[in-house]
Amino acid sequence: MADASILVVDDEENVAMTIRAILQLDGNEVLAVTSGSDALRLLRERTFDVVLTDLRLGDTDGTEILREVRRSHPETAAIMLTGYASLESAISALRAGAYDYLMKPSDVEELRATVARAVERRRLRQRLDQLEEVDRLKTQFLSMASHELRTPLTAVSGFIQVARRRILRELGGDDMPQRARDEATRAAETLELAQRQSRRLARLVDELLDVSRLQLGRVELRRDELDVAALVREVAERTRIADADALVELALPEGPLRILGDQDRLEQILENLVGNALKYSPEGGRVRIGARADGPDAHVTVADEGIGIAAEELGRIFDLFYRSPDPRANHVGGLGLGLYISREIVTRLGGSLWAESEPGRGSTFHVRLPLARVETPVPTGPGAATRG
Ligand SMILES: Nc1ncnc2c1ncn2[C@@H]1O[C@H](COP(=O)(O)OP(=O)(O)O)[C@@H](O)[C@H]1O
Ligand SMILES: [Mg+2]
Numbered sequence: 001m002a003d004a005s006i007l008v009v010d011d012e013e014n015v016a017m018t019i020r021a022i023l024q025l026d027g028n029e030v031l032a033v034t035s036g037s038d039a040l041r042l043l044r045e046r047t048f049d050v051v052l053t054d055l056r057l058g059d060t061d062g063t064e065i066l067r068e069v070r071r072s073h074p075e076t077a078a079i080m081l082t083g084y085a086s087l088e089s090a091i092s093a094l095r096a097g098a099y100d101y102l103m104k105p106s107d108v109e110e111l112r113a114t115v116a117r118a119v120e121r122r123r124l125r126q127r128l129d130q131l132e133e134v135d136r137l138k139t140q141f142l143s144m145a146s147h148e149l150r151t152p153l154t155a156v157s158g159f160i161q162v163a164r165r166r167i168l169r170e171l172g173g174d175d176m177p178q179r180a181r182d183e184a185t186r187a188a189e190t191l192e193l194a195q196r197q198s199r200r201l202a203r204l205v206d207e208l209l210d211v212s213r214l215q216l217g218r219v220e221l222r223r224d225e226l227d228v229a230a231l232v233r234e235v236a237e238r239t240r241i242a243d244a245d246a247l248v249e250l251a252l253p254e255g256p257l258r259i260l261g262d263q264d265r266l267e268q269i270l271e272n273l274v275g276n277a278l279k280y281s282p283e284g285g286r287v288r289i290g291a292r293a294d295g296p297d298a299h300v301t302v303a304d305e306g307i308g309i310a311a312e313e314l315g316r317i318f319d320l321f322y323r324s325p326d327p328r329a330n331h332v333g334g335l336g337l338g339l340y341i342s343r344e345i346v347t348r349l350g351g352s353l354w355a356e357s358e359p360g361r362g363s364t365f366h367v368r369l370p371l372a373r374v375e376t377p378v379p380t381g382p383g384a385a386t387r388g
Contacts, residue, residue, distance in 0.1 A: 036060020
């Protein structure tokens with residue numbers, strides 16, 4: 001371990017100089033001082049990766065140096081040097097914030113190893129701080145960008161609708177020459193296409209917003225009593241309307257499957273799973289959605305006969321931004337957000353979401369959510385106590 005900056009504090013000059021020489025040989029920048037006051041002055045002026053300090057200094061107590069390190073350079077690793085093999089001094093050093101301690105006179109290898117460990121820890125700490133900062137900035141950026149995109153998008157979509165309605169109203173009258181009527185009809189159709197694309201864009205931006213809200217812990221989920229079977233039926237119906245070629249089959253129980261959950265969010269998750277099932281299947285692929293009660297849970301499955309998922313990817317597809325390297329999945333668009341959002345929400349609702357697949361033959365996604373407990377009426381009134 002080299003290139004670390006180290007401060008050595010020991011009132012015995014030969015000890016300080018020996019330690020300095022040993023650590024310099026490893027390529028470190030080492031400053032050695034023999035008094036507590038010099039050490040405190042240096043600590044006010046600059047930072048070190050590691051501080052080694054004697055417990056008993058002529059003018060100062062070594063724990064004071066440790067405290068100063070902890071106060072003004074919490075990321076610096078401090079090592080206590082002690083001439084006394086006493087548990088008490090070691091404990092007081094660790095309490096004052098020492099990362100480790102060394103007994104004097106210490107073995108050269110032990111000194112080098114202890115310092116190397118402290119430097120390594122300090123490097124990892126710095127790296128962690130950097131990564132945390134980058135992660136924080138990323139989350140912040142995601143949140144700002146998605147909000148900034150949402151506003152003009154809502155306006156664009158609103159203006160398109162207004163323009164289309166105006167044209168349709170004109171077309172409704174009968175004072176328009178045929179040529180203008182044809183033009184207006186085409187314009188209305190074009191606006192319809194623009195509207196569809198802006199809706200698609202809005203869905204993507206909403207997914208980005210969801211990710212940033214989930215990461216900031218700002219997603220509020222409702223816990224309404226609802227029927228999962230009815231929800232599945234609705235989503236299937238909507239899929240058939242949106243995509244006339246979609247082959248969606250249902251396997252549902254006779255009665256309702258009551259759970260406590262968030263209707264909009266559960267629809268979003270089912271739409272996601274059904275959307276993926278269609279997206280990652282060849283044209284005309286069949287999708288089967290099933291729901292049933294299983295023990296204390298409602299168990300929903302969305303099965304397709306599509307390209308499938310390689311075993312080593314099954315755990316990763318729920319990661320943020322994960323998209324399969326499978327070339328058969330590349331022609332379809334997507335940001336790799338849907339499954340991440342879906343799993344986060346299912347988990348927050350007390351359930352679980354996972355996938356199984358036979359590569360080349362299809363995939364099945366499973367959602368389990370606890371069934372709403374049916375309240376058993378508590379017997380009350382005069383006879384209640386005696387009924388046993
Ligand atoms: N039904 C499925 N069949 C095969 N692969 C799937 C299926 N659903 C999801 N995947 C894989 O998981 C990845 C992540 O899915 P998702 O989070 O919905 O993002 P996106 O669909 O935007 O890529 C997809 O890119 C795809 O590789
Ligand atoms: Mg998707």
